[in-house]
Amino acid sequence: MSRSHRLLLFFGASAIFTSSLRGDVSAVAAANADQQQTAQRTAGSEKAGVTAVLVDVVVRDKKGMPVRDLQESDFEILEDGASQAVGSFTPIFEAEASMGAAPVATAAPVAAGTGAEGTGALPPAAKVTPITALVFDRLSPEGRQLAVKAARAYVSEKDPLPSMMGVFGVDLAFTSYASFTKDRAALQKALDTIETRASSTFGMDRDQKARIDDNAAFTQQQAESATGASQGAAGADAQLAQMAKDMATGFETLERDEQGYTSVNGLFAIIGAMRQLPGRKSVVLFSEGVAIPPAVHRLFLGVIDAANRANVSIYTMDAAGLRTDSEQRKIADQVNAAGKRGLTSYASTPRRETNSNEPLTEALERNEDALRQDPHTGLGELAQGTGGLIFDNTNNLRTGFDRVESDLRNYYLIGYTPANPTYAGAFRKIEVRVKRSGLTVAARKGYFAVRDTGGAPVNTWEAAALAALDSRPVPNAFPYRVGALQFPSSEKPGLVPVVVDLKTAPLSFPTTEDQKSFKSDFAVIVRFLDAQNKVVRKLSQHYEMSATLDRLDLAKNSDVLFYREPELLPGVYRMETIVYDRPTAKASVRYATVEVPKVDATKLRMSSMVLVKRSEKVGADEPKTGPFFVKDVLLYPNLGEEISKANKEVGFFFTVYPGAAATKPEAVLELMQNGKSLAQVPLPLDALNASGQIQQVGRLPLDALAPGTYELRAIVKQGSEQVVRSTMLHVAS
Numbered sequence: 001m002s003r004s005h006r007l008l009l010f011f012g013a014s015a016i017f018t019s020s021l022r023g024d025v026s027a028v029a030a031a032n033a034d035q036q037q038t039a040q041r042t043a044g045s046e047k048a049g050v051t052a053v054l055v056d057v058v059v060r061d062k063k064g065m066p067v068r069d070l071q072e073s074d075f076e077i078l079e080d081g082a083s084q085a086v087g088s089f090t091p092i093f094e095a096e097a098s099m100g101a102a103p104v105a106t107a108a109p110v111a112a113g114t115g116a117e118g119t120g121a122l123p124p125a126a127k128v129t130p131i132t133a134l135v136f137d138r139l140s141p142e143g144r145q146l147a148v149k150a151a152r153a154y155v156s157e158k159d160p161l162p163s164m165m166g167v168f169g170v171d172l173a174f175t176s177y178a179s180f181t182k183d184r185a186a187l188q189k190a191l192d193t194i195e196t197r198a199s200s201t202f203g204m205d206r207d208q209k210a211r212i213d214d215n216a217a218f219t220q221q222q223a224e225s226a227t228g229a230s231q232g233a234a235g236a237d238a239q240l241a242q243m244a245k246d247m248a249t250g251f252e253t254l255e256r257d258e259q260g261y262t263s264v265n266g267l268f269a270i271i272g273a274m275r276q277l278p279g280r281k282s283v284v285l286f287s288e289g290v291a292i293p294p295a296v297h298r299l300f301l302g303v304i305d306a307a308n309r310a311n312v313s314i315y316t317m318d319a320a321g322l323r324t325d326s327e328q329r330k331i332a333d334q335v336n337a338a339g340k341r342g343l344t345s346y347a348s349t350p351r352r353e354t355n356s357n358e359p360l361t362e363a364l365e366r367n368e369d370a371l372r373q374d375p376h377t378g379l380g381e382l383a384q385g386t387g388g389l390i391f392d393n394t395n396n397l398r399t400g401f402d403r404v405e406s407d408l409r410n411y412y413l414i415g416y417t418p419a420n421p422t423y424a425g426a427f428r429k430i431e432v433r434v435k436r437s438g439l440t441v442a443a444r445k446g447y448f449a450v451r452d453t454g455g456a457p458v459n460t461w462e463a464a465a466l467a468a469l470d471s472r473p474v475p476n477a478f479p480y481r482v483g484a485l486q487f488p489s490s491e492k493p494g495l496v497p498v499v500v501d502l503k504t505a506p507l508s509f510p511t512t513e514d515q516k517s518f519k520s521d522f523a524v525i526v527r528f529l530d531a532q533n534k535v536v537r538k539l540s541q542h543y544e545m546s547a548t549l550d551r552l553d554l555a556k557n558s559d560v561l562f563y564r565e566p567e568l569l570p571g572v573y574r575m576e577t578i579v580y581d582r583p584t585a586k587a588s589v590r591y592a593t594v595e596v597p598k599v600d601a602t603k604l605r606m607s608s609m610v611l612v613k614r615s616e617k618v619g620a621d622e623p624k625t626g627p628f629f630v631k632d633v634l635l636y637p638n639l640g641e642e643i644s645k646a647n648k649e650v651g652f653f654f655t656v657y658p659g660a661a662a663t664k665p666e667a668v669l670e671l672m673q674n675g676k677s678l679a680q681v682p683l684p685l686d687a688l689n690a691s692g693q694i695q696q697v698g699r700l701p702l703d704a705l706a707p708g709t710y711e712l713r714a715i716v717k718q719g720s721e722q723v724v725r726s727t728m729l730h731v732a733s
Helices: 003-009 018-031 141-157 184-196 206-227 230-274 294-309 327-346 360-371 375-385 398-411 459-471 549-556
Strands: 053-060 075-079 081-084 086-094 103-105 131-136 163-168 174-181 281-286 312-316 413-417 427-434 439-441 445-446 480-484 499-502 519-528 536-546 557-564 573-582 588-594 608-616 633-638 648-657 668-671 676-682 693-702 708-718 721-732
Touching: 003 427, 018 693, 053 075, 053 427, 075 086, 075 413, 081 439, 086 480, 131 141, 131 398, 141 281, 141 398, 141 693, 163 206, 163 230, 174 184, 184 294, 230 281, 230 294, 281 375, 281 398, 281 693, 281 708, 294 312, 294 375, 294 445, 294 459, 312 398, 427 439, 459 519, 459 536, 459 573, 459 588, 480 573, 480 588, 499 648, 519 557, 536 549, 536 608, 536 721, 608 721, 633 648, 648 708, 648 721, 668 693
Parallel strands: 131 163, 131 281, 281 312
Antiparallel strands: 053 413, 053 439, 075 081, 075 427, 086 103, 086 413, 163 174, 427 445, 480 499, 499 557, 519 536, 519 573, 573 588, 608 633, 608 648, 648 693, 668 676, 668 708, 708 721
């Protein structure tokens, strides 16, 4: 297995929600808790997991002022074009003229609950403190100055502050500069920090990239027109220029992907943490354009869905200000240039490749990618999709805050139970209409039809897979194995490595339209839910495999190993695993119970007992972190596969974490069948490693074992303490 492949399979997944941000939001939730009553399930939605969809709607007149006198009969809600029966109607407006007064609900609202959509319902007459997150995306010095100036002006002039506000940064990492607070001094200090803190820069700007592209095109034209002795030199120059262009293109793609992933993950963290708070929330995103290349676009749509589920509206402020050179003009130039190259190259020979050695279809795909570089594309899609607004092409961003503040305090909360009872994961479009003319409406645009997300955000490739959890009978279209193991070290006491071992043979590999290649599309999702049915961890991976048809047999006879290292708090969890094949819409679901015990670092501890499927020596220049690395060897766990006697032996592995006792741990290996002990032998333990752990690797001979199922146990003692771990061993003939 290649280095890149191994690193893809074996890495620890960090939690989306940072502990500091969870703490910030929890504090606000606690402050609001005294003002709330328990939300009640909507009438007509008594089925488990079925509750109303909540839509917060801002309505304004021609002058841009909130319209407050609309009644339920003035609204019409459509889902995928079909009219829906309104289940509840709650006007929420300022109680007083003062912007410092909290909004109040003037009618009994619908509850949210744990079903298809939303949190954020308000109990009757509840008062809720508005919440606004100020998020500073990677900004240039000029953009950062403009953004901070607008935010500082807003924070300075409001007395008291009308909203709880938090200040966050998204760069190479996600940073919380100020928790949600009304402390003006804390917010000002956070803004001061952002103003003086430099953002990361990329190695190549667009003008530099354009010069490289132009040089490649020019040298290629020179090579094509050269004659005689100059042909060789011109061809070499063109080849070198093309190499420089290819490297620059590849580097630019990687940079934009990384920027997009960072922005998306930061927004996921903020939205996910704000979800638990009631009412309408807002995110003010200062950015000079959100990169949404094809690799990131599905995640980007997931951000919009997560914001809609959490009743979070995103207001985007283009911190580039009044652009002297129109961004749209730059994008148009790129698209037109690509179009001209395509027309020139394909006028007489449609299947010939262009001067840049790329097919026309790839050029068209790059046109779409170029269009997405326009700040209006990403920032506008975020705002429009979540019921917010984009503020751009201006050096005065301060006025946008007044609109954000007004929308937080002047809206209608409308709830309905979807008439379509089938939750298959498809995106459902929501349209809100008002019967009075001359009004503008801002509302969320839709949601993925997943009955119960457990409070976690949903990405596009996850929606249909999660919907399979609602199927009866539980789908089991193809086999796979899954295991949740435990390695309770002192540094990571709740470490629960998750392994999904999947054979590709049962998956679909449809051929492309040209009948020359194939492409698979499937996903693996693992969720841990606590006793309250809330998702505390969600791990997923989207797989797209494509190649020419001569490699189809290889693709159909491969293994996919999904591996993550979540950390869980002590408790009992339900683990749900879904493998979903998108072309056939088939899925397999597995359920398991996982108990994570409390860890006392002074006591003897032991990891899961693991059979070894195979091992692989890792190169000296490659990282060797994780519980399955023993020195320079990477161990692959066996999750219950039968082991042939022809193998002669089977490897096993476990880790011992000695307690504070002065005595050295001792171990015994025991083989059992049908509850009876067949053999028990002392097992000399290896020495402590640099981390103070004992990584024990051993081999069990199979010659004397008849085919059947056995239990292999390791009994470890240290002083008066004893720990036992076991695993099942299936021996085939």
